[in-house]
Amino acid sequence: MSSSAPPAAPPVLAPRFSVLSWPQVHRLDAILSENVPIHGRGNFPTLSCKPRHLIQVVRSRLEQKGITVHNTRLNGSAASHVLHQDSGLGYKDLDLIFMVDLKQPDGFQVVKHAVLDCLLDFLPPGVNKEKITPLTLKEAYVQKLVKVCTESDRWSLISLSNNNGKNVELKFVDTLRRQFEFSVDSFQILLDSFLMFNQCSETTMSQSFHPTVMGESMYGDFKEAMDHLRHKIIATRNPEEIRGGGLLKYCNLLVRGFKPKSEVDMKTMQRYMCSRYFIDFPDIREQMRKLRCYLQDHFIGMEDKRYDCLMTLHHVVNESTVCLMGHERRQTLALIASLAVQVLAEQSLVQAVPNFTCYYQPATFMSDGNNSYYFAPVQPVMSCSHSYQTWLPCCN
Numbered sequence: 001m002s003s004s005a006p007p008a009a010p011p012v013l014a015p016r017f018s019v020l021s022w023p024q025v026h027r028l029d030a031i032l033s034e035n036v037p038i039h040g041r042g043n044f045p046t047l048s049c050k051p052r053h054l055i056q057v058v059r060s061r062l063e064q065k066g067i068t069v070h071n072t073r074l075n076g077s078a079a080s081h082v083l084h085q086d087s088g089l090g091y092k093d094l095d096l097i098f099m100v101d102l103k104q105p106d107g108f109q110v111v112k113h114a115v116l117d118c119l120l121d122f123l124p125p126g127v128n129k130e131k132i133t134p135l136t137l138k139e140a141y142v143q144k145l146v147k148v149c150t151e152s153d154r155w156s157l158i159s160l161s162n163n164n165g166k167n168v169e170l171k172f173v174d175t176l177r178r179q180f181e182f183s184v185d186s187f188q189i190l191l192d193s194f195l196m197f198n199q200c201s202e203t204t205m206s207q208s209f210h211p212t213v214m215g216e217s218m219y220g221d222f223k224e225a226m227d228h229l230r231h232k233i234i235a236t237r238n239p240e241e242i243r244g245g246g247l248l249k250y251c252n253l254l255v256r257g258f259k260p261k262s263e264v265d266m267k268t269m270q271r272y273m274c275s276r277y278f279i280d281f282p283d284i285r286e287q288m289r290k291l292r293c294y295l296q297d298h299f300i301g302m303e304d305k306r307y308d309c310l311m312t313l314h315h316v317v318n319e320s321t322v323c324l325m326g327h328e329r330r331q332t333l334a335l336i337a338s339l340a341v342q343v344l345a346e347q348s349l350v351q352a353v354p355n356f357t358c359y360y361q362p363a364t365f366m367s368d369g370n371n372s373y374y375f376a377p378v379q380p381v382m383s384c385s386h387s388y389q390t391w392l393p394c395c396n
Helices: 022-035 051-064 076-082 107-122 134-143 194-200 222-231 246-255 263-280 284-298 305-320 326-346
Strands: 016-021 035-036 047-049 069-075 094-100 142-149 154-160 168-175 187-190 214-217
Touching: 016 154, 016 222, 022 051, 022 069, 022 076, 022 194, 022 222, 047 051, 051 069, 051 107, 051 168, 051 194, 069 076, 069 194, 069 326, 076 094, 076 187, 076 194, 076 222, 107 134, 107 142, 134 142, 187 222, 187 284, 214 222, 214 263, 246 263, 263 305, 284 305, 284 326
Parallel strands: 094 168
Antiparallel strands: 016 214, 035 047, 069 094, 069 187, 142 154, 154 168, 187 214
């Protein structure tokens, strides 16, 4: 008598992966089914699209043009919200990742034109599409275009405009050495099974009938990263690799009630992040541009938190910067303080802060290179006895 073979053991997931629960899949469905407006500049009409429909259209257009799409993912604060809606992070932008092959010489151009071509599909009826060029669509609906092509990183970003700050950001990644800053923003949700279910099934999704959706933590250990998200812990790996903007994200997390994993971790992270911040933004004008853009993009609906974030940044830079000459550090601190007072002035709360002098005054206006942003000068607002020089003599 032959014995039957033992049942096959279920596959063991790598620690970086996890299967989403029904409540998490339900939140994912709500986010991807929401109508998101893409606002046009000037007389161009507002486009209304569901993210899941946009993903399918973009993917189809890319494959028609010979760009292989390996998978699609939801990233950033929206992915964190799907996994834990009470994280305190909220979500604003929709960060969508397309894992693609960009090694062909014209890959970046093909991707850009494919996305712009897709926007035509969402124009309302009655619009004459024949006379609308890709350049016109870019000027009308694209907030930001980024292209990175180095030995270790090959990716591009197309951010579609939303006047409420809820931009749809399409990232096309061939290779990207580091895809997260902290464990709490390291999550990516693989969307292909979810999108296939929506295309193939006519049955409404429910707790007893829904697709298996996988989540991945680029931090490395999904369970550990989820514990950090639930308990508002700031942790990372290889902090020396975090780019300059990570310092601002760190201060944002502190303002939202997150705490570093330990005192040692905090000191190490802050020193590394301050050093990288001044490497990536060495000029005071670049620092002002970055700070203004960050405040504009990350505090829509939470304008009252901008001052707290700037004061937290002021404290971290003052405490942890070891890479600058004294006058350079004071110049940066004066800029941060000046912006903080301007933020309070906009909220008519300027009387509530201590007086100080800010000697730094930027140029009349500046552009980010794409003619997308213009900034008014930061004026010195108050003065008192607690002032200091922003330069030091060279002689002994």
